[in-house]
Amino acid sequence: MYYWNKLIGKTESDFVATLQSSDKEESASDFVTTIIFLFPFPNFVNYPKIYNTWEELKNPSSSCFINFDDLSFYKTWNGEAIINFKWKTFGRKYYLAIWAIYTIFICSFITVVALSNKISWDYQIFFLNTAIILGFWHLFFEIRQFYYSPQQYFSSAWNYIDLPAIISTIITSVYWLMNGTVSIWAITFSTLLLELQFILFFRFIPFFESYLALIMNTIDKVLSFLIIFGLIIFAFAHALFLLLQSTSEISQSSNGI
Numbered sequence: 001m002y003y004w005n006k007l008i009g010k011t012e013s014d015f016v017a018t019l020q021s022s023d024k025e026e027s028a029s030d031f032v033t034t035i036i037f038l039f040p041f042p043n044f045v046n047y048p049k050i051y052n053t054w055e056e057l058k059n060p061s062s063s064c065f066i067n068f069d070d071l072s073f074y075k076t077w078n079g080e081a082i083i084n085f086k087w088k089t090f091g092r093k094y095y096l097a098i099w100a101i102y103t104i105f106i107c108s109f110i111t112v113v114a115l116s117n118k119i120s121w122d123y124q125i126f127f128l129n130t131a132i133i134l135g136f137w138h139l140f141f142e143i144r145q146f147y148y149s150p151q152q153y154f155s156s157a158w159n160y161i162d163l164p165a166i167i168s169t170i171i172t173s174v175y176w177l178m179n180g181t182v183s184i185w186a187i188t189f190s191t192l193l194l195e196l197q198f199i200l201f202f203r204f205i206p207f208f209e210s211y212l213a214l215i216m217n218t219i220d221k222v223l224s225f226l227i228i229f230g231l232i233i234f235a236f237a238h239a240l241f242l243l244l245q246s247t248s249e250i251s252q253s254s255n256g257i
Contacts, residue, residue, distance in 0.1 A: 105135060105169075110191065132173045145159075156220075169194060171186075172186045
């Protein structure tokens with residue numbers, strides 16, 4: 001082996017030195033320059049060191065992130081970074097958990113509605129009780145949001161679907177349990193609101209978010225117009241109702257007086 005190495009002009013140590021030098025060259029060529037961005041607003045991502053879960057549920061504390069009203073800030077890189085951090089750290093988990101609980105809530109109620117003639121009354125009681133319990137669970141968080149900021153709560157168009165859907169389902173389920181039956185219009189109204197609210201949960205998916213945001217922003221901007229327009233329609237409908245009444249009925253009632 002020694003004579004062979006001398007013949008080709010390389011020893012074992014030469015091979016080792018060559019390999020080490022090539023490794024250094026490869027490691028140097030693999031070096032990539034990176035840029036680290038730091039968020040310049042630490043109060044937006046800091047949380048209190050002393051955290052009480054029950055106190056947070058009863059009386060949630062405010063933060064700079066919540067109290068900041070300049071929405072243009074979230075169009076910048078800093079705003080996008082803080083939103084992505086909070087969403088990926090815990091926001092997405094909470095949202096999916098709430099969505100899962102709401103799915104059980106709506107499925108419990110719709111199961112009774114769709115299969116009331118095919119399942120026993122005991123199963124109906126179970127599903128209705130489940131709907132009531134989960135309905136109060138959602139209602140608790142709605143009240144919590146309202147307690148924190150009533151003005152902000154009613155300024156959001158999303159809540160005009162969330163709150164009626166939860167309350168109507170609870171009332172319908174309780175009435176159903178107490179009387180064993182319920183009117184079809186109450187079931188229809190509750191189911192419609194529940195399914196509309198379920199559709200709104202898709203707003204965090206990029207494929208749906210732009211369209212749902214467009215619809216809700218439009219409703220939010222024209223809400224006052226819709227209220228006035230509805231009152232005008234009601235006024236015309238009431239006038240037509242009086243106009244189309246039988247004149248004989250009016251004359252008879254006046255003669256009776």
